[in-house]
Amino acid sequence: MTASRDPGLQPERTRLAWRRTALAMTVVTMLTVRLALHGGPAELVSAALAILGWAAAVTLCWRRATGTGVSRTGGRILAVVGLTTAGFALLGIALVLRGL
Numbered sequence: 462m463t464a465s466r467d468p469g470l471q472p473e474r475t476r477l478a479w480r481r482t483a484l485a486m487t488v489v490t491m492l493t494v495r496l497a498l499h500g501g502p503a504e505l506v507s508a509a510l511a512i513l514g515w516a517a518a519v520t521l522c523w524r525r526a527t528g529t530g531v532s533r534t535g536g537r538i539l540a541v542v543g544l545t546t547a548g549f550a551l552l553g554i555a556l557v558l559r560g561l
Contacts, residue, residue, distance in 0.1 A: 479523075480522070483519045483523065486518055486549050487519070489552050489553045489556065490508075490512060490549075492553075492556050493507055493552055494508045494512070496508070496559065507552065511549070514545045514549065515545075517541060518541070518542050518546070
């Protein structure tokens, strides 16, 4: 006997995961901007790149989390979010090492 799967739980978990991703990117972006306010040109460039990456990824995350975006699982959407997430992970590590 196979257990029936509740199809309502998986989309909810997916929406929550997209929202957590957007929230984590927002936090790292704000910390990068904070660092740029008191830093030099390198920090300013990293903050500008963080804001651009944040805007692109949050737009995609919002569309996926609310169900208004493309529901494809492959292609450029996940590649962009994956690369942006990896970039934000590196920024987060840099922020931790700087003591922020």
